[in-house]
Amino acid sequence: MAEQGDTLCGAPEERSPGVTLSDGLMVTRIRPTGLLPTSTIRLDRENISSIGKLRRLAEIHSLYLQQNQIEKIENLDSFPNLRFLCLAGNRIQRVQNLQALPHLSALDLSHNQIRVLDTEELPRSLQILDLTGNECSRQVGYRDLVVAALPRLLQLDSQPIHGNTAEEEAGGGSSSSNEEELLPELRTPFTVDRDFFVDLHRELAGRARRRRRKTLEEHRERLQELSERRALLLGPERERLQELSERRERLQELSERRERLQELSERREWLQELSERRALLLGPERERLQELGSQRAPGGIQLPANALEKETRAKGAAIPNIP
CATH class of the missing domain: 3.80.10.10 (Ribonuclease Inhibitor)
Known part of the structure; x- marks a missing residue:
């Protein structure tokens, strides 16, 4: 029995x-x-x-x-x-x-x-x-x-x-x-009583939560490991790329400076040319003005200086001003 x-x-x-x-x-x-x-x-x-x-x-x-x-x-x-x-x-x-x-x-x-x-x-x-x-x-x-x-x-x-x-x-x-x-x-x-199934349900739910937590932790560890490996593989290459980028920026800056210097040089040459042309145009006239200024008119009357200046300006009006 x-x-x-x-x-x-x-x-x-x-x-x-x-x-x-x-x-x-x-x-x-x-x-x-x-x-x-x-x-x-x-x-x-x-x-x-x-x-x-x-x-x-x-x-x-x-x-x-x-x-x-x-x-x-x-x-x-x-x-x-x-x-x-x-x-x-x-x-x-x-x-x-x-x-x-x-x-x-x-x-x-x-x-x-x-x-x-x-x-x-x-x-x-x-x-x-x-x-x-x-x-x-x-x-x-x-x-x-x-x-x-x-x-x-x-x-x-x-x-x-x-x-x-x-x-x-x-x-x-x-x-x-x-x-x-x-x-x-x-x-x-x-x-068993019905309480057994309640406890069993709780136990199964707890195990499921623990499995999910463990799986998540393993996944995070794997991602961290992959990130570290990637950093090791790409570290020298990243430094080289950074260096090339800095060199490119410096070259760009030098190129801009060269273009600016070239522009200043061309402007200086243009100013020099204008100065020479003005000197060529005003040289004889300046000598004549000096000669006239040193002489006096008959009867003891001196030519007015403003008249000479007006005449000089009239002759040199075609010459552009130098900035």
């Missing part, structure tokens, strides 16, 4: 008068956690005392109703494709109304109040069955009776079954591999 802790869904708990499982209750109590597939419904520890008539839910493969106050198995035909059913820790006294589940592969009825087991009520598709904690599991010949009634059974009360039809059809393969292939939901821990 398996121990209480080895059952699929755990031991019973004492509860106050409960409620009926209905579509409204499922809508208000079920909240997606992101940790279970959409084909799974968990309503454990919801103080449910009976299962009402529900709408058809063909997409549901796993149903968890452990640790409630359910007294009768009923109205499960709303889950025609159900493969896993957990009713552990309830107040069920009789196995019934399971023939409407032709695909049921795993059934947990541990820690209920079943005294007499009617194997005709068990679906022949069962591969895993747990009746631990019920009075019927302590009766003489119980195990042989169940094994004979369920040809595909692989595990009974957490104990493997050898020599059954399912094992022979698989060519003697291990029961654990068949369970994982047909019932992937069984790899989920059933004996």
Whole structure:
């Protein structure tokens, strides 16, 4: 006999008068956690005392109703494709109304109040069955009776079954591999409370944050390394480019200075030429003015200086002014 802790869904708990499982209750109590597939419904520890008539839910493969106050198995035909059913820790006294589940592969009825087991009520598709904690599991010949009634059974009360039809059809393969292939939901821990999934979600979120942080740090270190390598490769070239740029600027400045000096030189030559031409034009006239100034008019009258200046200006008016 398996121990209480080895059952699929755990031991019973004492509860106050409960409620009926209905579509409204499922809508208000079920909240997606992101940790279970959409084909799974968990309503454990919801103080449910009976299962009402529900709408058809063909997409549901796993149903968890452990640790409630359910007294009768009923109205499960709303889950025609159900493969896993957990009713552990309830107040069920009789196995019934399971023939409407032709695909049921795993059934947990541990820690209920079943005294007499009617194997005709068990679906022949069962591969895993747990009746631990019920009075019927302590009766003489119980195990042989169940094994004979369920040809595909692989595990009974957490104990493997050898020599059954399912094992022979698989060519003697291990029961654990068949369970994982047909019932992937069984790899989920059933004996934990809902707080486990909250903690698990937090742990997974924390790990994801740590992985992102570590990846970001590695990325920054890689960028820093690439920057340092680039600086090492481009350092001498950058200095050479800087030197060429400075030389270009100096050459540009020298070129501008040369052009300015050339312009000044041409202007000086032009001024020199103008000065020479003026000297050539005004030389004889200046001598004549000096000669006239040194003489006096007859009768002791001296020529007026302003008259001489007017005459000189009239003759030299064509000569441009030198700036």
